[in-house]
Amino acid sequence: MRWILIVFVTALPVPLFCGSVVLENSTIKAVFNENTGALQQLISKKDGWYLQKRPELGRSFRLDIPLSHQRFNPVFGEEQPPPQIRHEKNGKRLRFQWKNVRSKNGGRLAVDFTGVAELTDDGLIFTAEIDNRSFHTVETVHWPILGDLSRPQPDALFSQLGMDYGGMKSLQLFPKFDNMPGYFAVDYPTQMLQTPDTPFSLITAPARGLYVGYHDTTAAHLVQFMARLKPGYLGYEFWDSGENPKGDSLAGQPVHLEFSVLHFPFFNGGESGKLQPVVLVPFQGSWHRGADIYKKWRQSWFQSPAKPDWLQQVHAWQQIHVNNPENDVRYSYRDLLKIGADCARHNVGALQITGWTIGGQDGAYPSHDTDPHLGTRTNFAEVIAQIQKMGVKVILFNKYTWADRVSPWYESELIRYTTKDPYGDPHYYGGYAYQTPTQLAEINTHRFSPLCHLSPAWRQVACGEFLKSIELGADGMLYDENQHHGDSRYCFDATHKHHVPAHIYAGDTRLATDFHEISNPKKADYLFAGEGNYDLQFREYHLSYFRVDLNHVALHRYVAPYQEMMIPVSGYNDRNMINLALMNRYIISYEPRNFKGRLDEFPQTIEYGKKVDRLREKLSAYLWHGVFQDTLGATVLSDGKIYTNYSVFIDPNCGKKAVVVVNYSYELPVEVGIGFADKTKKWTVATPENPVPLVFSGIVNIPVNSAVVVIEK
Numbered sequence: 001m002r003w004i005l006i007v008f009v010t011a012l013p014v015p016l017f018c019g020s021v022v023l024e025n026s027t028i029k030a031v032f033n034e035n036t037g038a039l040q041q042l043i044s045k046k047d048g049w050y051l052q053k054r055p056e057l058g059r060s061f062r063l064d065i066p067l068s069h070q071r072f073n074p075v076f077g078e079e080q081p082p083p084q085i086r087h088e089k090n091g092k093r094l095r096f097q098w099k100n101v102r103s104k105n106g107g108r109l110a111v112d113f114t115g116v117a118e119l120t121d122d123g124l125i126f127t128a129e130i131d132n133r134s135f136h137t138v139e140t141v142h143w144p145i146l147g148d149l150s151r152p153q154p155d156a157l158f159s160q161l162g163m164d165y166g167g168m169k170s171l172q173l174f175p176k177f178d179n180m181p182g183y184f185a186v187d188y189p190t191q192m193l194q195t196p197d198t199p200f201s202l203i204t205a206p207a208r209g210l211y212v213g214y215h216d217t218t219a220a221h222l223v224q225f226m227a228r229l230k231p232g233y234l235g236y237e238f239w240d241s242g243e244n245p246k247g248d249s250l251a252g253q254p255v256h257l258e259f260s261v262l263h264f265p266f267f268n269g270g271e272s273g274k275l276q277p278v279v280l281v282p283f284q285g286s287w288h289r290g291a292d293i294y295k296k297w298r299q300s301w302f303q304s305p306a307k308p309d310w311l312q313q314v315h316a317w318q319q320i321h322v323n324n325p326e327n328d329v330r331y332s333y334r335d336l337l338k339i340g341a342d343c344a345r346h347n348v349g350a351l352q353i354t355g356w357t358i359g360g361q362d363g364a365y366p367s368h369d370t371d372p373h374l375g376t377r378t379n380f381a382e383v384i385a386q387i388q389k390m391g392v393k394v395i396l397f398n399k400y401t402w403a404d405r406v407s408p409w410y411e412s413e414l415i416r417y418t419t420k421d422p423y424g425d426p427h428y429y430g431g432y433a434y435q436t437p438t439q440l441a442e443i444n445t446h447r448f449s450p451l452c453h454l455s456p457a458w459r460q461v462a463c464g465e466f467l468k469s470i471e472l473g474a475d476g477m478l479y480d481e482n483q484h485h486g487d488s489r490y491c492f493d494a495t496h497k498h499h500v501p502a503h504i505y506a507g508d509t510r511l512a513t514d515f516h517e518i519s520n521p522k523k524a525d526y527l528f529a530g531e532g533n534y535d536l537q538f539r540e541y542h543l544s545y546f547r548v549d550l551n552h553v554a555l556h557r558y559v560a561p562y563q564e565m566m567i568p569v570s571g572y573n574d575r576n577m578i579n580l581a582l583m584n585r586y587i588i589s590y591e592p593r594n595f596k597g598r599l600d601e602f603p604q605t606i607e608y609g610k611k612v613d614r615l616r617e618k619l620s621a622y623l624w625h626g627v628f629q630d631t632l633g634a635t636v637l638s639d640g641k642i643y644t645n646y647s648v649f650i651d652p653n654c655g656k657k658a659v660v661v662v663n664y665s666y667e668l669p670v671e672v673g674i675g676f677a678d679k680t681k682k683w684t685v686a687t688p689e690n691p692v693p694l695v696f697s698g699i700v701n702i703p704v705n706s707a708v709v710v711i712e713k
């Protein structure tokens, strides 16, 4: 006989239909099946959106617990005997417990799963505990699962959005579905966003959405926000996309989107552990309202390291590449004096020197020795000091991500510190090809292995290499590729003094913290810059440098309005990229000829950049020190249609606004009208070419490749 033990700690559950328990407040209603723990319905009460619609498609949890003879061994919550259910916190928290779960291919295992759902003012929060007394590893956990994520408007665009390399990653859910794994590997089209690149997924439809946040600051585990289209495409379009079915059923099967949060805790036999909170909050409005939920949580833990004073003023950089693995020496250390003088003459405040280490850019890593082809270490230190005397800050390009497998050091020592796969092999990364036909054909490219920052022995070596850089006297470093480890996620090396396996990204903070301990006593205002920092990294890195295109959506800028971000400008008359920097408050990094050339090689670009930075200085209360609002706070129309290439800044001291509108077209000027909610206020307009503000009539003509700034008086 099946039995259910229900312990009524406080309030009685609210029955919806037979065999269900409910969590409900003024905004959310969540219905669970008391026999399976399946989330049968999830309703956003403010707008009536059934986020999880058909109860019969509701899902409970899933574990994956490989056996020694068969790795495929899932555990499905719906296939278990009914859980014990406890009602806690005045009926606002449900605790479902399954003991000795039944697996598909291994029978019952000594593993208990406890799933907790709690309704708070912050949203519907899912946590879990796993007690693994078996000899097996609980590798992954799906919790929660929305088995029938439904669209609020049947025909409208439906997507999941997340943060990605300074911008936004957008995966379409409907009317087409973006597939990511190999078609041969899965039954159903599947897509995922993952931490720590994005700490949340925003499931968005027009004017509403669902925030799914993973609220953890340790990066201890990988978490994926996974969606599947079942039973599959109506029409297949190559391996990565296809047309979704429109109706509720297809070939006798229900059509549904299954959305789950997939944790990779790797709890080994004998280990117990918890899953960090997953927070679900429906929101009304554009994606910004979903990002605001993350911003609010971010304020509870985020602390920025103190920034160097110079970084906070309007300024620009130049990046210069001096050498590469084919020894194509562009500039000796001494030659850099000319580059420094270029910067001083053009009022460029910082020079990033790339490829200064032995073997050039992307050769001989992680060595941060100087290269005899370029001069001596003493030469280089003197050159850095002389450039600093010109009023230009010097930043050195550093990298601790890879071991160069070509280097003798790799075999003699570094191989011990590389991240390992479950089979004991070092992970592998393809590296980067430079300049010669042979290398561009990938015939002799230096291949890499990622280094494990969780290994104390490696961190000690890395700190020695960092010392070599900082002792040259530069004002800071840009740690290139600090934000990733190739495709490697977990390290299985048992000699690294970490849990086996360990999420490699959890080492990023440890390495950065060790570096700060070195730099603080030597140079308290030493700049830590990184590449495309994921958000947690802004706790250690002052600046994030990344590349964008003109479709860039400034999601990270919106989430982190006070963090420094920088983009390269490389074209010969690159007004569009400079205007993009203006619109999103990015520092300009001048990079003529893909950072091989000198500033005077692209006079039109440098002259326009200077004009934009002069305007940003003049209007710095808005455009540099203001709070970026993306498109919120103004309406911009052109030809009666919504015009999207604009942004709004608010001066935090007085609350006044400025709106930057840009025209990316190379052929056509654009006439835009700008509307504001408050019609009584007076506005002026300025441009990089005409920085003195003039009265703004409400309509402005923007020439090709140009920008205007409309300012509240």
Ligand SMILES: [Zn+2]
Pocket (backbone or CB within 6 Å): 418, 419, 420, 452, 454, 455, 491, 492, 493, 496, 498, 502
């Ligand atoms: Zn390791």
